[in-house]
Amino acid sequence: MTDRLQEADKMEELPFYLSAGNEIELFEHAWKHKLPALIKGPTGCGKTRFIAHMAARLGRPLYTVACHDDLTAADLVGRHLIGEGSTYWVDGPLTRAVREGGICYLDEVVEARKDTTVVLHPLSDDRRILPIERTGEVLHAPPEFMLVVSYNPGYQNLLKGMKPSTRQRFVSMRFNHPKAGQEQEVVIKETGIDEMMAKRLVALANSFRALKDHDLEESASTRLLVYTATLIKSGFDPAEACRAAMVEPLSDDEETVAALMEVVYATFGQ
Numbered sequence: 001m002t003d004r005l006q007e008a009d010k011m012e013e014l015p016f017y018l019s020a021g022n023e024i025e026l027f028e029h030a031w032k033h034k035l036p037a038l039i040k041g042p043t044g045c046g047k048t049r050f051i052a053h054m055a056a057r058l059g060r061p062l063y064t065v066a067c068h069d070d071l072t073a074a075d076l077v078g079r080h081l082i083g084e085g086s087t088y089w090v091d092g093p094l095t096r097a098v099r100e101g102g103i104c105y106l107d108e109v110v111e112a113r114k115d116t117t118v119v120l121h122p123l124s125d126d127r128r129i130l131p132i133e134r135t136g137e138v139l140h141a142p143p144e145f146m147l148v149v150s151y152n153p154g155y156q157n158l159l160k161g162m163k164p165s166t167r168q169r170f171v172s173m174r175f176n177h178p179k180a181g182q183e184q185e186v187v188i189k190e191t192g193i194d195e196m197m198a199k200r201l202v203a204l205a206n207s208f209r210a211l212k213d214h215d216l217e218e219s220a221s222t223r224l225l226v227y228t229a230t231l232i233k234s235g236f237d238p239a240e241a242c243r244a245a246m247v248e249p250l251s252d253d254e255e256t257v258a259a260l261m262e263v264v265y266a267t268f269g270q
Contacts, residue, residue, distance in 0.1 A: 013056075014053055014056045014057055015049060015052045015053045015056055016049075016053075016186075016189055016190065017046065017049050017050055017052075017053035018178065018182055018185055018186050018189070020175075020176075020178055020179070020182060023050065023173050023175075024054070024057075026171070026173060027050075027054050027173070028054075028057075028058070030146070030171045031054075031058060031103075031146050034128065034141075034143060034145075034146075035170075035171045036123070036124040036146065036147040036148065036149075036169060036170045036171065037146065037147075037148045037149075037170055037171050037172075037173065038148075038149050038150070038151075038167065038170035038171065038172045038173070039051075039148065039149070039150040039172075039173050039175060040150070040151060040152075040153050040172060040173070040174050040175065041150070041152065041153075041174060041175030041176060042152055042154055042175075042176065042177065042218070042219060042221065043152055043218055043221050043223075044221020044222055044223030044224060045175050045176060045177050045178075045221060045222060046175060046178070046186075046222060047107070047150045047175055048064070048105075048107060048150075050175070051064070051103065051105045051148055051150075054103070055102075055103045055105075058103075060101065060102050060103050060144055060146070061096075061097070061100050061102035061103070062102060062103050062105060063093035063094070063096055063097045063102055063103070063104045063105065064093075064105045064107060065093050065094075065104070065105070065106050065107065066107050066108065067106055067107060067108050067109050067110075067111040067112040067116075068108075068111050068112070069111060069112075069113065070113075071111075071112040071113060071116055072113065072116060073115065073116050073118070073119045074092065075092055075116075076092045076093065076094040076095075076116065076119055077091075077092045077094055077095050077119060077130070077132055077134075078090050078091040078092040078095050078132070078134070079092070079134070080134060089134070089135055094119070094123075094130065095130060095132065095139065097145060098123070098130050098139045098141050098142075098145055099139065101141075101142040101143070101144030101145050102144070102145065102146075103145075103146045103147075103148060104145075104146070104147055104148065105148045105149075105150070106120075106147075106148070106149045106150070107150050108150065108151055108152065109149040109150065109151055109162070110151045110162050111151075117166060120147065120149075120166075120169075121166075121169070123141060123147050124147055124169040124170065125169060128140065128141040128145070129141065149170065154218065177205075177209065177219070177221070177222060178222060180199075180202050180203070180206065183202045183205075183222055183225065184198040184199055184202050186222060186225075186226070187201060187202065187222075187225050187226060187229050190226045190229070190230075191226060191229040191230050191233050192233055193229040193232060193233045197229070197232060197238075198229065200267055200268070201225050201228055201229055201232075201242075202225065203267070204220075204242065204246070204263065204264065204267050205220040205222075205224070205225050205246070207263055208220040208246070208250065208260065208263070216250055216251060216256070217251075218250065220246055220250060224245055224246045224249060224250075225246070227245035227246075228241050228242055228245040228246045230245075231244065231245055238268045239261075239264050239265060239268045239269070242261075242264045242267075242268070243257075243261060243264065246264075247260045247261055247264065
């Protein structure tokens with residue numbers, strides 16, 4: 001009984017994540033067998049929260065890097081800095097994760113410069129090494145280290161896609177928006193909003209998602225639902241909360257915003 005209670009307490013302390021399939025088990029198996037992981041899914045569907053949950057679940061330090069066009073290999077590996085009359089080496093997040101046996105998570109990895117991803121290759125095959133040219137070191141990743149990358153397939157194009165040869169270095173998981181009942185549970189857990197309001201917000205988000213690839217470049221994310229519910233829970237007008245946290249982030253076009261607000265007013269009144 002004591003062991004079960006301790007396990008329950010441990011789960012309560014983890015970052016909240018509601019499983020939608022076998023992704024927790026798959027991640028644990030990949031980590032156990034020293035396999036790198038690739039997570040694909042739309043913006044705001046829970047990829048980053050999932051990694052935070054798994055890092056805490058496995059008891060490993062987590063280093064998260066938000067990738068962008070100017071990200072260099074030195075930003076990941078480290079660089080020499082000038083101190084008081086001398087230079088000294090500072091590890092980057094990837095190097096720290098390797099040294100500590102942590103999890104290094106590269107969010108939206110396709111946004112990084114192509115030469116940056118070359119650094120990942122020896123870590124994402126059976127060598128599991130990180131050569132540091134500036135110091136002459138070759139770090140061998142301990143069994144606990146794991147490399148995880150993510151991207152949004154909806155943003156891919158010929159210039160920003162991940163090379164097939166790189167994709168094949170990873171165990172892949174596809175994420176999507178939760179089913180309605182699960183998404184309601186997430187919104188309630190994250191914000192404390194009542195069940196009926198959560199149900200209305202999820203239905204509204206699904207109405208917007210039906211417009212994806214027609215009038216909207218991106219669909220309403222679970223993250224935006226949580227933001228909206230947070231405003232409503234604090235006493236803000238529901239329709240205006242939807243405008244500020246769900247509608248305006250989805251489009252800059254005034255006609256599109258007006259059309260979406262008509263859907264909001266039909267749901268909450270004007």
